[in-house]
Amino acid sequence: MLAYVFSHRPAEGVDISKYEESLRDFHAALALAAPSGLMSSRTFRTGDSFSDWYMVESSAALDVLNMSAVSGARTAVHDAAARMAAGGVGKLFKLHAGEYFSGSGFEVRFAKPAGMTYVDLYTRLQRWTTVPEVSLWRRMMVLGPPPEFSLVTPSQVALPADMHPEVLRREPI
Numbered sequence: 001m002l003a004y005v006f007s008h009r010p011a012e013g014v015d016i017s018k019y020e021e022s023l024r025d026f027h028a029a030l031a032l033a034a035p036s037g038l039m040s041s042r043t044f045r046t047g048d049s050f051s052d053w054y055m056v057e058s059s060a061a062l063d064v065l066n067m068s069a070v071s072g073a074r075t076a077v078h079d080a081a082a083r084m085a086a087g088g089v090g091k092l093f094k095l096h097a098g099e100y101f102s103g104s105g106f107e108v109r110f111a112k113p114a115g116m117t118y119v120d121l122y123t124r125l126q127r128w129t130t131v132p133e134v135s136l137w138r139r140m141m142v143l144g145p146p147p148e149f150s151l152v153t154p155s156q157v158a159l160p161a162d163m164h165p166e167v168l169r170r171e172p173i
Contacts, residue, residue: 001039001055001056001057001094001095001100002055002056002057002058002059002061002092002093002094002095002140003053003054003055003056003092003093003094003095003100003137004053004054004056004062004065004090004091004092004093005051005052005053005054005090005091005092005093005144005150006051006052006054006088006089006090007046007049007050007051007052007088007089007090007091008049008050008051008052008085008086008087008088008089009048009049009050009085009086009087010050010084010085010086011084011085011086012086014084018084019050019081019084019085020043020045020050020173022077022080022081022084023043023050023052023081023173024043024173025077025080025081026069026074026077026078026080026081027041027042027043027052029073029074029077029078030068030069030074032073033068033072033073033074035061035064035065035067035068036061036064037056037057037058037060037061037062037064037065038054038055038056038061038064038065038068039055039056039057040054040055040102041053041054041055042102042172043172043173044107044170044171044172044173045169045170045171045173046107046168046169046170047168047169050173051107051170053102055100059092059140062092089144089145090143090144091139091143091144091145092139092140092141092143092144093137093138093139093140093150094137094138094140095135095136095137096122096129096136096137096138097122097125097129097130097134097135097136098129098131098133098134098135098136098152099133099135100135100152101133101134101135101152101153101154102172103133103154103172104154104170104171104172105133105152105153105154105155105170106152106153106154106155106156106157106167106168106169106170107150107151107152107153107167107168107170108150108151108152108153108157108159108165108166108167108168109147109149109150109165109166109168110147110148110149110150110151110159110163110164110165110166111146111147111148111149111163111164112148112149112163113160113162113163124160125151125159128151128153128157128159129151131153133153133154134151134152134153134154135151135152135153136149136150136151136152137149137150137151137152147164147166149163152170
């Protein structure tokens with residue numbers, strides 16, 4: 001399973017409740033005629049920004065999603081949300097451990113410590129990644145900015161300091 005995650009924030013002066021409403025409207029319109037390969041989508045408030053998570057079956061679904069998101073019945077709702085946004089950046093993640101969790105909780109963004117192998121990192125993370133409703137996501141092919149990993153969990157966790165974790169409260173809107 002892959003997740004295309006688009007992080008964005010409202011432009012200065014935009015009413016947050018209207019911004020959130022436009023995002024809900026967009027995802028509802030997308031769900032009404034879900035493009036091939038799209039499993040689900042949802043927006044989360046993460047800190048002072050927002051992240052749209054698009055769960056897709058494969059990278060081939062991204063082309064279809066990209067076209068579907070801005071065409072047909074979704075054009076107006078997409079454009080309404082886009083006009084209120086300032087900045088945005090996308091990442092492509094692959095699920096490494098656990099299952100997708102779409103509820104309230106935390107998103108811990110972190111980096112693999114320098115010199116550490118991936119095998120050692122995954123072993124070190126097992127105490128968190130074997131817990132129900134926790135998922136570990138790894139950025140694919142350096143598509144998107146650092147950090148490389150995201151741990152999604154219903155409860156707050158404290159990763160080791162050498163991973164430079166950034167813990168964000170995550171709430172579905």
